[in-house]
Amino acid sequence: MxxxxxxxxxxxxxxxxxxxxxxxxxxxxxxxxxxxxxxxxxxxxxxxxxxxxxxxxxxxxxxxxxxxxxxxxxxxxxxxxxxxxxxxxxxxxxxxxxxxxxxxxxxxxxxxxxxxxxxxxxxxxxxNARLIAADDVSEEECRLVDEHWYVHDARLRRQPVPSHLDAGIVHERRYALSWMVGRGKNWDQVPTDT
Structure with missing residues (x-):
């Protein structure tokens, strides 16, 4: 140790x-x-x-x-x-x-x-599956984490979610991207903390 x-x-x-x-x-x-x-x-x-x-x-x-x-x-x-x-x-x-x-x-x-x-x-x-560059996926995941934070923050403040965001869409896309970059042990356990 x-x-x-x-x-x-x-x-x-x-x-x-x-x-x-x-x-x-x-x-x-x-x-x-x-x-x-x-x-x-x-x-x-x-x-x-x-x-x-x-x-x-x-x-x-x-x-x-x-x-x-x-x-x-x-x-x-x-x-x-x-x-x-x-x-x-x-x-x-x-x-x-x-x-x-x-x-x-x-x-x-x-x-x-x-x-x-x-x-x-x-x-x-x-x-035949081919992925785009891992850095591009990671960058997009960071963008969705930010969007998820805006949604979460609006809810905490009891404010409307920004009009350019839909809470359900943001959550699902962020979940998928977080899984793609390797977060979580499996699909059912992907962390989506903000």
């Missing part, structure tokens, strides 16, 4: 997720968001797609529970439906869009060619 070791020596350095990990996580989110559709026939198609392509191997523990629940609670459907916003930073990081849209503009990931390609051939999508 080093008598002069500081607490900082005990902290593990974040290891950015690999392109394959990000691609697998994106596939898991696709399935979860698809399953979160309120129209049961559409939700069932998402479940069938996930089973047919082995996407269940990429689910977090919370996602596994949601996916096998025959009658998920309405709040779970809403919460996991919001994960569509967490998909966007991954699409961006995998070079599917040039930039993230403003943080008050909701995503429609189903229209993005990279997402359509992932749905069509998941195994090929994972095998």
């Amino acid at each position: 080093n008598p002069v070791a500081s607490d900082e020596d005990d902290e593990e350095e974040d290891t950015p997720r690999t392109a394959q990990q990000v691609a697998q996580r994106l596939l898991a989110l696709l399935a979860v968001v698809w399953r979160a559709n309120e129209k049961e026939d559409i939700a069932q198609k998402g479940l069938a797609w996930a089973r047919a392509h082995g996407i269940d191997a990429f689910f977090s523990e919370a996602e596994k529970a949601f996916m096998v629940d025959e009658r998920p609670q309405q709040q779970a459907i809403i919460d996991l439906g919001w994960r569509a916003e967490a998909m966007l930073p991954m699409v961006w990081g995998l070079r599917g869009i040039a930039a993230l849209p403003p943080s008050n503009q909701r995503a429609d990931p189903w229209k993005i060619p990279l997402v359509q390609q992932a749905m069509k051939s998941p195994a090929e999508f994972v095998a």
Whole structure:
């Protein structure tokens, strides 16, 4: 034991997720968001797609529970439906869009060619995944941490959230970016402190 070791020596350095990990996580989110559709026939198609392509191997523990629940609670459907916003930073990081849209503009990931390609051939999508530079992901994560702070600060002060930000969008995109840069042990445990 080093008598002069500081607490900082005990902290593990974040290891950015690999392109394959990000691609697998994106596939898991696709399935979860698809399953979160309120129209049961559409939700069932998402479940069938996930089973047919082995996407269940990429689910977090919370996602596994949601996916096998025959009658998920309405709040779970809403919460996991919001994960569509967490998909966007991954699409961006995998070079599917040039930039993230403003943080008050909701995503429609189903229209993005990279997402359509992932749905069509998941195994090929994972095998060919390429990430942008880790520094670019880290820089974007810092920007979203700042935006998350503005949202949190406004709520603490009982003020309106700045109009250029949507609290739900900011939270989901920040969550995804923090996971991408390596924060948290797994998808269900990503810290989002402000």
